[in-house]
Amino acid sequence: MKIRQIEAFRALILRQTVTGAAQMLHVSQPAVTRLINDLESSVGFALFERANGRLHPTPEGLVLFEEVERSFAGMDRIAQTAVQIKSLQRGSLHIAGAPAIALEFLPQTLTGFMREHPGINSALVIHSSSTVVDLVVGRRCDVGFIAHPLTHPAVRIERIYRAPLQCILPLGHRLAERATITPEDLRGESFISMPKEFENRGSIDRLFAERRIDRIMTSESQLSHAVSVLVQHGAGVALIDPITAHYAAGRVLVKPFVPAINAEFAVVLSNQHPPSQLAQAFVAYAKGCMGETFLVGVGADV
Numbered sequence: 052m053k054i055r056q057i058e059a060f061r062a063l064i065l066r067q068t069v070t071g072a073a074q075m076l077h078v079s080q081p082a083v084t085r086l087i088n089d090l091e092s093s094v095g096f097a098l099f100e101r102a103n104g105r106l107h108p109t110p111e112g113l114v115l116f117e118e119v120e121r122s123f124a125g126m127d128r129i130a131q132t133a134v135q136i137k138s139l140q141r142g143s144l145h146i147a148g149a150p151a152i153a154l155e156f157l158p159q160t161l162t163g164f165m166r167e168h169p170g171i172n173s174a175l176v177i178h179s180s181s182t183v184v185d186l187v188v189g190r191r192c193d194v195g196f197i198a199h200p201l202t203h204p205a206v207r208i209e210r211i212y213r214a215p216l217q218c219i220l221p222l223g224h225r226l227a228e229r230a231t232i233t234p235e236d237l238r239g240e241s242f243i244s245m246p247k248e249f250e251n252r253g254s255i256d257r258l259f260a261e262r263r264i265d266r267i268m269t270s271e272s273q274l275s276h277a278v279s280v281l282v283q284h285g286a287g288v289a290l291i292d293p294i295t296a297h298y299a300a301g302r303v304l305v306k307p308f309v310p311a312i313n314a315e316f317a318v319v320l321s322n323q324h325p326p327s328q329l330a331q332a333f334v335a336y337a338k339g340c341m342g343e344t345f346l347v348g349v350g351a352d353v
Contacts, residue, residue: 052093059086060098061119064108142329144173147186149198151275152316153177155298157196160340164333171329179273184208187319193330195319196337198292199250208317212341215311216251217296219278220304221285232306234264241287242266243278254312255290279303292316293345316341 062072063083073080091098098112108116148157153175161173178186180197187195188205201208218232226236237259245252259266267287272278275291279299282289292314296305318334320326326334 052090056086056090056093057119057122059083060090060112061116061123063087063099063106064112064116067105069106142171142327144171144194144329144333145192146173146175146194146196146333147178147183147192148175148196149180149183150177151198151292151295152196154276154295156294156341156344157337160337161333163340164336167336168329168332184319187321190321190324193326194334197317197319198314200315200317205322207320207322209320210315210317211338212294212316212345213313214293214345215313216255216290216308217293218288218290218306218308219282219296219299220288220306221282222302222304224288224304226306227304229306232308234259234262237266237288238264240266241269243269243281243287243289244271245275245278245291246271246273249273251290251292251312251314258310258312297345 058076059072059082062075063069066072066075069080069083072083076083087098094115096111097109098115099106100109101107146157146161147153154177157175161175165171165173174192176186176192180199180201183192183195183197184201184203184206186192188203195206196211197208218237220226220232226232229236244255247253247256269287270281272281275295276299278289278291279295279302281287283299283302290308290312291299294314294316299305318337320330320334
């Protein structure tokens, strides 16, 4: 039993004549007749009977046709799925991101992407930048977004945003009217920092040390979002990445800080396993959203 025989059988029942079946299959009438005869020989019973010059399916033929239709419905679903995959309306997307970019920006971006591509499902996990790289290397996520410059031979890391750190102050702070904040403005202020292992922490500490400006180091957190909440509740002032500062605006005062200390964000893709079309489309979409949201920032480089 061959698929072409089944196709001829189905076409003959649907079109009811050999001529119609031949047109449907784009073959000659003798070819249809031969395929039907071969199928009847294969199954061992008659599939059609001729009456008044027309072919009518036998009861056995109708039973077989029911199963054929179920099979062709499955084939139609497979074809439809292939179309959905090609048009990015079907598939899974696993994303990993560092907290600074994954707590606000990625959920917002992913929501917009899924609205444009209904039918896909997604997962978003939040880890440190080094863990995000490991997840991409281990194929446990399709694409990663990191907040610190890293290198790894198994991945391709592409910077998607670079902009200065922002100074955040509690609402009503004495420096509220300043257009920009300098290290000298923060002399004697309670200061909330990122941990010492963070690259920008070292740049900040060196800057204040070079200018001999004392700060009151009250607390630290590895999450910039937590730092912004501490500032919001009056625990001190801080310098944080521009993405977190963007979403914290309104809960805290956000001021440009000079001299500039830049923060960088990057996308991570595997060098060993090409990303899916869906993952590539999401990266392009995220870059577009990044540009629309943050390009207006002072010194922003997307």
